[in-house]
Amino acid sequence: MRVMGVDPGLTRCGVGIVEGSPGVKGTMVAVGVIRTDPNTELATRLFELDAGLRDFLERHQPEAVAVERVFSQHNVASVIGTAQASGIAMLAGAKAGLPVATYTPSEAKAAVCGNGSADKRQVTAMITRILGLTDPPKPADAADALVIAITHLWRGSLQNKLRLATQKGAWR
Numbered sequence: 001m002r003v004m005g006v007d008p009g010l011t012r013c014g015v016g017i018v019e020g021s022p023g024v025k026g027t028m029v030a031v032g033v034i035r036t037d038p039n040t041e042l043a044t045r046l047f048e049l050d051a052g053l054r055d056f057l058e059r060h061q062p063e064a065v066a067v068e069r070v071f072s073q074h075n076v077a078s079v080i081g082t083a084q085a086s087g088i089a090m091l092a093g094a095k096a097g098l099p100v101a102t103y104t105p106s107e108a109k110a111a112v113c114g115n116g117s118a119d120k121r122q123v124t125a126m127i128t129r130i131l132g133l134t135d136p137p138k139p140a141d142a143a144d145a146l147v148i149a150i151t152h153l154w155r156g157s158l159q160n161k162l163r164l165a166t167q168k169g170a171w172r
Helices: 042-060 076-095 105-113 120-130 140-167
Strands: 002-007 012-019 027-035 064-068 100-103
Touching (some): 002 140, 027 042, 027 140, 042 076, 064 140, 076 100, 100 105, 120 140
Parallel strands (some): 064 100
Antiparallel strands (some): 012 027
């Protein structure tokens, strides 16, 4: 399965594409950051973010999109921008006809490290090892997007298979 992970941000939006299956080391297909200028009008920035996400979707043809779920921060302006970017990422996946899932940072840390409180250094070391990379992915937004993609690859794709099997009556 190929998954596009998104670490939403209005100024820097991390995007990572991984391929693999639950419980197996994945392969990094692509990673990057979509940047928008904070001095540009909001509608233009959202449009640019959508265009960048659509480009990743078209070039890499993922089968699912996973987005880091927005969590409360002290900086309300930052949360609003992150929420807007998150909505654009979910909409881009839905417009492409793909299943879209969200994961909290704690869920993602637990998936790759076994500990929902793991620090940034631990998470980066694990994602580097899981994907067999020679160097840690940079910047942090891109690394976080890969973590979200691996989380869906390992957790979400298995949950989706179980849900579909149940809907089709395979478990009755």
